[in-house]
Amino acid sequence: MTTADANEALPEHVARNRAAWDRYAEDYVKPGERSWGLEPGGERWGIFGVPEAELHLLPDDLAGRDAIELGCGTAYVSAWMARRGARVVGIDNSPRQLQTAARLQREHGLDFPLLLGNAEKVPYPDASFEFAISEYGAALWADPYAWIPEASRLLRPGGRLVLLTNGLLAFLTVPDLEADGPADERLKRPLFGMHRISWPDEPEAVEFHLAHGDWIRLFRDSGLEVEDLVEVRVPEGMTTSYPWMSPEWAGRWPCEEAWKVRKRG
DSSP, rough: OSSSSSSSSOOOOHHHHHHHHHHHHHGHHHHHHHHTTOOTTTOOOOOTTEEEEHOOOOOOOOOOOEEESSTTTHHHHHHHHTTTTTTEEESSSSSHHHHHHHHHHHHTTTTOOOSHHHHHHHOOTTEEEEEEESSSHHHHHHHHHHHHHHHHHHEEEEEEEEEEOOOOHHHHSSSSSSEEEEOOOOOSSSTTTTOEEEETTOOOOOOEEOOOOHHHHHHHHTTTEEEEEEEEEEOOOOOSSSSTOOOOHHSOSEEEEEEEEEEEE
């Protein structure tokens, strides 16, 4: 594991999320171990584990490509890309998450760089990668007005970025407190002015959410073109351990969404 930010003061939200994710890390060991065990074609995404065959978030032509996972956590998505033949780099903000990632690398016989650092400032030159991806990770825990331009900088012309995060309607309808149950059919907060939020149950952590129009303008201003917005519909019979979402809700509205964008040029 390489430290990319040891001599720099972290932005306030990055420091808060590092401390938070070092506390959360133990809860993600078992899920990470399960996800590392998935072979090409059997990958599963998001809080319900929707199959890759349904979402098609990984390109078919990853073999021989330079790829980076932004906010890799235990780095199972990086492992999936490595098994598909990509030259992979994973970067994450949590030392404890990366400790799990490094152990799982050894156990599965894979070897790729793992960087401790901030996805808003990645220590690689311009145009280093052909593909970048974030399943939650930077997509939820980094400031999009910083990390999206940085992802664009890292991509070569024609390179692709995929990000999976909470669905817009899920953000608008989930209660403030986890004890108040899952998302329902009532709007709880305004769409206008979406950006940064800390939930009452997790005041130490900082999430970032944007409305669809704000995402589109940010992509455009960062030199990226939208190719698709996958609004995830959870297949019947799937379950999740996350109490803020129910299978019934996720079968009617997208609890998660995946943007697919390409760098112009």
